[in-house]
Amino acid sequence: PANGHRFMANTCAPYLKENQIVILNPGRTGGALEFYHTLKKQGVEKFPFIAEAQTFIYASRSIGPCHAKIFSIKNSVPLATIPAYWIPGVLKIIKRAFPQFVPGDNIFKTSFNNIGAIFHPALTVLNAAWIEASHGDFEYYIQGASLSVSKVLETMDKERLEVAAALGIKAMSAKNWLYTAYSASGKNLHEAIQANPGYLGIKAPDRLNHRYIDEDVPMSLVPLTSIGDMLKVETPTIKFIINLASIMRGKDFLKEGRTVESLGIQGMSIKDIRMLAVSGEI
Amino acid sequence: PANGHRFMANTCAPYLKENQIVILNPGRTGGALEFYHTLKKQGVEKFPFIAEAQTFIYASRSIGPCHAKIFSIKNSVPLATIPAYWIPGVLKIIKRAFPQFVPGDNIFKTSFNNIGAIFHPALTVLNAAWIEASHGDFEYYIQGASLSVSKVLETMDKERLEVAAALGIKAMSAKNWLYTAYSASGKNLHEAIQANPGYLGIKAPDRLNHRYIDEDVPMSLVPLTSIGDMLKVETPTIKFIINLASIMRGKDFLKEGRTVESLGIQGMSIKDIRMLAVSGEI
Numbered sequence: 001p002a003n004g005h006r007f008m009a010n011t012c013a014p015y016l017k018e019n020q021i022v023i024l025n026p027g028r029t030g031g032a033l034e035f036y037h038t039l040k041k042q043g044v045e046k047f048p049f050i051a052e053a054q055t056f057i058y059a060s061r062s063i064g065p066c067h068a069k070i071f072s073i074k075n076s077v078p079l080a081t082i083p084a085y086w087i088p089g090v091l092k093i094i095k096r097a098f099p100q101f102v103p104g105d106n107i108f109k110t111s112f113n114n115i116g117a118i119f120h121p122a123l124t125v126l127n128a129a130w131i132e133a134s135h136g137d138f139e140y141y142i143q144g145a146s147l148s149v150s151k152v153l154e155t156m157d158k159e160r161l162e163v164a165a166a167l168g169i170k171a172m173s174a175k176n177w178l179y180t181a182y183s184a185s186g187k188n189l190h191e192a193i194q195a196n197p198g199y200l201g202i203k204a205p206d207r208l209n210h211r212y213i214d215e216d217v218p219m220s221l222v223p224l225t226s227i228g229d230m231l232k233v234e235t236p237t238i239k240f241i242i243n244l245a246s247i248m249r250g251k252d253f254l255k256e257g258r259t260v261e262s263l264g265i266q267g268m269s270i271k272d273i274r275m276l277a278v279s280g281e282i
Numbered sequence: 283p284a285n286g287h288r289f290m291a292n293t294c295a296p297y298l299k300e301n302q303i304v305i306l307n308p309g310r311t312g313g314a315l316e317f318y319h320t321l322k323k324q325g326v327e328k329f330p331f332i333a334e335a336q337t338f339i340y341a342s343r344s345i346g347p348c349h350a351k352i353f354s355i356k357n358s359v360p361l362a363t364i365p366a367y368w369i370p371g372v373l374k375i376i377k378r379a380f381p382q383f384v385p386g387d388n389i390f391k392t393s394f395n396n397i398g399a400i401f402h403p404a405l406t407v408l409n410a411a412w413i414e415a416s417h418g419d420f421e422y423y424i425q426g427a428s429l430s431v432s433k434v435l436e437t438m439d440k441e442r443l444e445v446a447a448a449l450g451i452k453a454m455s456a457k458n459w460l461y462t463a464y465s466a467s468g469k470n471l472h473e474a475i476q477a478n479p480g481y482l483g484i485k486a487p488d489r490l491n492h493r494y495i496d497e498d499v500p501m502s503l504v505p506l507t508s509i510g511d512m513l514k515v516e517t518p519t520i521k522f523i524i525n526l527a528s529i530m531r532g533k534d535f536l537k538e539g540r541t542v543e544s545l546g547i548q549g550m551s552i553k554d555i556r557m558l559a560v561s562g563e564i
Contacts, residue, residue, distance in 0.1 A: 125408075125430075126407075126408065126410060126411060126526075127411050127412065128408060128428060128430040128431050129408060129409050129412065129425060129426045129427070129428035129430070129431045130409065130411065130412040130420075131428075132428035132429055132430060132431075133420070133425040133426075133428055138412075138415070143411060143415040144411045145411070146410060146411035146413075146414035146415055147414060148407075148410040148411070148414060148490050148530035148531075149410050149411045149414075149530075151529050151530055151532070152526060152529050152530065155529050208430050236525065237525070237529065240522040240525055240526060243518065243519070243522055244408075244434060244522060247433050247434050247437050247519065248430035248431075248433055248434065249430075250433070
């Protein structure tokens with residue numbers, strides 16, 4: 001999971017060579033940037049090709065230690081590299097093994113379009129008691145994203161789009177993503193979720209100590225709010241969910257998560273941040 | 283409900299006489315103060331005896347328009363007046379009709395010990411989807427206050443106690459209240475709730491537009507956070523719940539709720555606020 005990206009970067013730093021390719025599959029929000037910045041802090045001078053996938057290429061579940069069951073492989077997953085002009089070259093090399101990857105615009109597009117940030121943590125913390133009482137035996141999306149809960153998801157989603165917009169990135173709304181990925185539509189997020197037959201039968205996680213919180217809060221929501229704070233974009237609803245998750249799990253996700261410091265963009269101008277994504281330097 | 287106290291004060295202002303008794307049953311948080319301040323703003327000079335009950339004297343449910351079913355009458359409910367030295371006199375007069383009322387220390391004790399502030403709104407918003415999917419057909423306390431949800435309640439409860447302490451009031455913790463009211467004990471709030479047989483069989487509200495949110499958020503949580511802000515006591519968890527409830531209900535509870543302005547204590551020193559409760563003037 002994305003919680004391991006920083007550790008892996010630190011561990012691999014002495015061994016990585018400049019003609020190698022690192023693919024974070026998926027990167028969550030800010031994966032490639034954090035990997036890049038971690039290598040830099042380790043004194044690496046010649047960087048490998050670092051890429052992040054917008055989402056995980058497999059629809060799968062872990063079914064035991066060292067065992068995963070792959071239900072299906074997604075048709076098309078955007079991939080971006082840092083710098084962005086490496087994308088075509090990297091895709092060309094990996095396409096024989098992973099023809100599913102398609103070019104993403106840049107790492108901010110893959111990072112901000114990480115839709116799990118919206119669907120995973122809030123839906124889990126706002127259904128905590130139901131999950132704990134039933135061990136997840138209910139329809140996660142169809143029942144869990146009720147009218148009121150969907151309003152909270154939609155408010156968070158607006159905040160995500162606003163942070164992206166402040167960086168000049170047009171991210172896709174959760175509602176539009178449902179239409180693109182599943183042809184599910186509706187006049188608001190609640191209707192679009194309810195209209196998605198692909199969600200039928202998907203049960204909730206069976207416990208709270210689950211990647212939907214422990215990975216997605218620090219690696220997806222925390223970077224969104226941290227970048228928002230730096231760009232003076234308010235993200236109060238994303239912060240509520242981070243804080244509720246922290247109280248429920250007895251953790252300080254704001255502290256262990258990805259921030260503008262660990263992404264290496266603290267204090268940078270919007271122009272410089274965009275330059276970093278496009279050219280790998282400023 | 284307490285949402286009506288301000289309206290009732292405004293409506294009754296021209297007709298109230300100084301030998302009459304007004305009992306807010308219950309006052310929620312700040313009921314007597316808001317009633318008093320509203321009369322004052324209306325130019326009233328000779329005040330009736332204004333009292334607030336710490337909780338509602340009846341265990342009851344509304345079963346239709348103009349119909350309520352009273353399941354039982356509580357044995358003992360603290361009552362306080364503004365000023366506090368009226369408490370014995372008011373109790374003496376009303377004891378023939380309502381022998382259940384016992385002396386409360388002062389209006390801040392009854393206001394801060396309004397335990398619904400902790401149990402009602404958070405438990406409802408954190409179980410919103412379950413309530414909407416099942417129309418409240420689950421055990422509200424026993425299942426709804428799961429381990430993770432109870433941690434949120436306990437964090438809010440600490441904030442309530444800290445705001446009270448800043449005013450020099452030792453409020454009762456939710457855990458101790460469970461012991462006092464039901465002899466239910468445990469090493470944390472979750473255990474104490476689970477140990478309370480009195481909660482068995484109590485179902486959740488059947489919808490979100492319910493007094494547990496629409497009354498308790500503006501009339502219990504908002505005054506707690508407003509007084510906290512004035513006294514520089516942080517109440518972040520109470521604020522999350524107010525904001526989640528506002529998003530879910532499409533309302534601005536912070537704006538419609540009781541604040542230090544509507545309670546008439548804005549900018550007052552702690553000493554003056556305490557004097558107001560004790561002597562009715564500063």
